[in-house]
Amino acid sequence: MSPVPPPARGSARSLSLSSSLRGGDLTIAAVGEVDWTTADAFADEVIAHLEPELRTVVLDLSGLTFCNLRGLGALHEAVAVARRAGIDVTLRGMPRQLAWLHCSFPARLSSARTGQELPWVGPPQGTLAVEPLRAEHPWKSADTG
Numbered sequence: 001m002s003p004v005p006p007p008a009r010g011s012a013r014s015l016s017l018s019s020s021l022r023g024g025d026l027t028i029a030a031v032g033e034v035d036w037t038t039a040d041a042f043a044d045e046v047i048a049h050l051e052p053e054l055r056t057v058v059l060d061l062s063g064l065t066f067c068n069l070r071g072l073g074a075l076h077e078a079v080a081v082a083r084r085a086g087i088d089v090t091l092r093g094m095p096r097q098l099a100w101l102h103c104s105f106p107a108r109l110s111s112a113r114t115g116q117e118l119p120w121v122g123p124p125q126g127t128l129a130v131e132p133l134r135a136e137h138p139w140k141s142a143d144t145g
Contacts, residue, residue: 014038017045024055031063034071042071046078054087062093072101083126090129099132 015032026049034042046059059075061067067075075091082089094102 015042017042019049024053025058026054026056027058027060029060029063033066034064034074035066035068036070039070039074043074043077047081050082050085050087052085054082054085056088056090057082058090058092060092061095061098064095064098067095067098067101069101072098075102079128083128086125088127088129090131092131094130094132096132099130102130 015030015034015038017028017030019026019028021027028046028049030042032038046057050057059078079089079091091102
């Protein structure tokens with residue numbers, strides 16, 4: 001009996017990120033899916049935007065339509081790199097399912113990829129704030145509240 005591959009959830013094109021910078025404050029908006037096919041690209045792109053002079057990064061997650069545990073690991077990885085650089089991070093518009101996953105699983109889900117971190121990062125210094133999505137969202141269902 002051969003193992004069954006995971007279902008295809010789309011390609012890397014099912015995720016897009018856009019960014020805007022004002023002074024030392026960066027906002028990155030994610031739209032689409034963060035799963036096993038897009039998680040590495042998500043983390044890599046967020047980390048690529050980090051600069052030593054940034055004060056804050058806001059990750060706007062309100063446009064996400066899906067995020068699994070691999071996506072959560074990528075989110076944790078990007079947040080950890082930013083915080084080690086002393087950058088304050090706000091996760092804005094976190095969908096209910098992702099907020100539940102975030103609260104249910106510790107940061108140890110972060111991937112152990114090497115060579116992806118910036119050379120100027122150190123121990124965690126930046127803060128982390130989570131602002132859940134308050135409006136209705138496609139993930140809302142009878143069993144998630």
